[in-house]
Amino acid sequence: MSSQTNSANQSGPLSGFRVLDMSRILAGPWSAQTLADLGAQVIKVERPRVGDDTRRWGPPYLKDSDGQDTAEAAYYTAANRGKDSITVDITQSEGQEIIKKLAQKCDVLIENYKVGGLKKYGLDYESLKEINPALVYCSITGFGQDGPYAQRAGYDFMIQGMGGLMSITGEKDGVAGAGPQKVGVAVTDLFTGLYATIAIQGALLERQRSGLGQHIDMALLDVQAAVLANQASNYLVGGVVPQRMGNAHPNIVPYQAFATSDGFIILAVGNDGQFEKLLQLAGREELMQDERFATNPARVQNREIVCEEVANIMVQESRDYWLEELSVRGVPCGPINNIEQVFANPQIQHRQMQIEVEHPLSGSISLCNSPIKYSRTKVEISKAPPLLGNDTETILSDVLGLGEEELKALKEKGCI
Template sequence: MSNPMALQGIKVLDLSRVLAGPWSTQILADLGADVVKVENAAGDDTRIWGPPFLTDGDGQKTDAAYFACTNRNKRSIVLDFTTPEGVETVKALARKADILVENFKAGGLKKYGLDYASLSAENPGLIYCSITGFGQDGPYAHRPGYDFLIQGMGGLMSITGQPDGAPGAEPMKVGVAVADLFTGMYATTAILAALNHRNTTGEGQQIDVSLLDTQIAMLANQASNWLNGQIVPQRMGNNHPNVIPYRVYPVSDGFLIIACGNSSQFARLVAALGAPEMAEDPRFATNEARADNRDAVDGAITDLIADKTRDDVITILEKANVPCGPINTIPDVFADPHVQHRQAEVAMTRTDGAQILATAYPPKLSKTPASYRIAPPVLGGDQQDVLADWLD
């Protein structure tokens, strides 16, 4: 008999849409929670965020691939919050829920009686997670928040992109919605912390998660460089502000990454490339010295590998145990034998016949691994089953 899943028996009412909230609830779902996604008649915005689109068993276009990336293991029902019947059904579901996740604007659900104060009065153990752009209070609380805006306002774009004076220099967003995704993960860890607290005390609580707070936290060492050293981080292209050499280098057939995190790795790097004396040079002997002489380090390494192919350099450096690697396209990633061994790709079939490929839940739990039970749902496709399961 297989072990129960980590969150088996936990009921999650998902009133969120787009990415941050659905990313959180998909994690909970992957770990075994029963997640019910409540949508309006038009469905989650991302159902139409294509191309590309899924096709059903008859070859007809259905939901956007974007929707599929963050809504597996959920069941979908359609309810209209603007009607008394819809509101009452949500309230009834909330009375049965362990967790509720929503990403309406701050205070947006209060007029329906679906705010934390109203719902917790009838379900004191409810864990109510509110995800917004700017939080439940403060001067910006009323503003809508999208990932792109938050990457700009939260400082990320000021340190991403080519430096001033270089070709193509301008503030640059990251190529995936990292503020949304990190917010979803922070929301999930907070939910699990609240769940443990409830298991101890019986008390639920409200969780206030904002994209801006999350993005600021994710500045990590860059924030610390400013807060503790009054160093204003700048756009540095592919250079690292603190570690050298740690960047993209050109080779005869393209580019590769070399990432030395300490001086012993640097010594192995230059020895493998035929210049062991560089490790003894006072300009390069420590990371601080290399930071002071960044251009000289990078120039020397570039000269040493310029006539070599990417794969030749990787082979040389891997033998010397120096961190390095290629810059893969997305197809390259999923063709990589190690990625395939780690089973990073998951195949699912939806009730309408749509064949869906997705990325797997990354952590490998030895006793309660994630599972992939339900393909991203058809809009409203689970209405009767959910009402029967949750509300008898």
């Protein structure tokens, strides 16, 4: 375990671990951010003067204290809280030496360069494990380190399509608006980041026994196939190729959005008892005597008839009526909120999912909090996404022991 010098969360369960984040965009930074939330010191390595691509992925941009746009895109702030930022030019030999020295003092390295991209700099796993056998080295790519597609670039949108997610997302053929749809956030990147975090923690636990690190090979396409979950099993076990169904569920009925007299709500009936409570509230208990309605398997087989009947019931009353009366009876339901409404939700506010953190440009910045809540160990976010190169001199001085003259020479060469 490495000693920390500049961690934003000294109380987290990973306090004392140090991570070298050589990734950019979303999947890798999301993993590193999660590790930072859990208390690890995360050193984000960026290109001098350029930095992570997402710093420029706007608008919107973070505003300064005068309300003017800064150069920091909102996108960047989503995946980089709690980190230190250093700028290092790894194409220069001096830059490569800095990364090697940092890797000697880190527990984890995360990178998402193309396959073999770091080998020419001597920064691949095989090279770095020679100087730090305990290093857990996580590579994130579109298709993995081997296989016929290994050299291809992979991005979330295309992987959502290639990995089957878009074939089951969107309205079914034959209705208005039909066609494949991607999910509204880059879920393949996010899932890959979370799987990477799980894999890294597993490798750190295994290291407690073996004393050795290892290489983790994470691929977006693998992850997207894995998170097809029940839809994959519907095919692998049942031999049925899932299709787009709009908001409907392939295995549960009624489980979709329904119109009320003044708006839509989500009705998520998970069992026969909940369905019976819905019918009792609507004064339609007799439908439970109809074999087409009595059990979930029967309702799935008679989906159109059941959903037509439920739609006729739901439109009789208002959105608020159904939300209140169904919730009281234990029938799962919910509104369809926009994102402003999400953060105004009293439950979200109670759970402190929006936090304010000090920021050097704007005074403070609103961030989404970590959803992880332990009973004893506090997950505390107090460090905003860093400015480009904000911590270069501090990290190189405190961690590597570089003096003023060495830092000055590196700056003059444009290496940092």
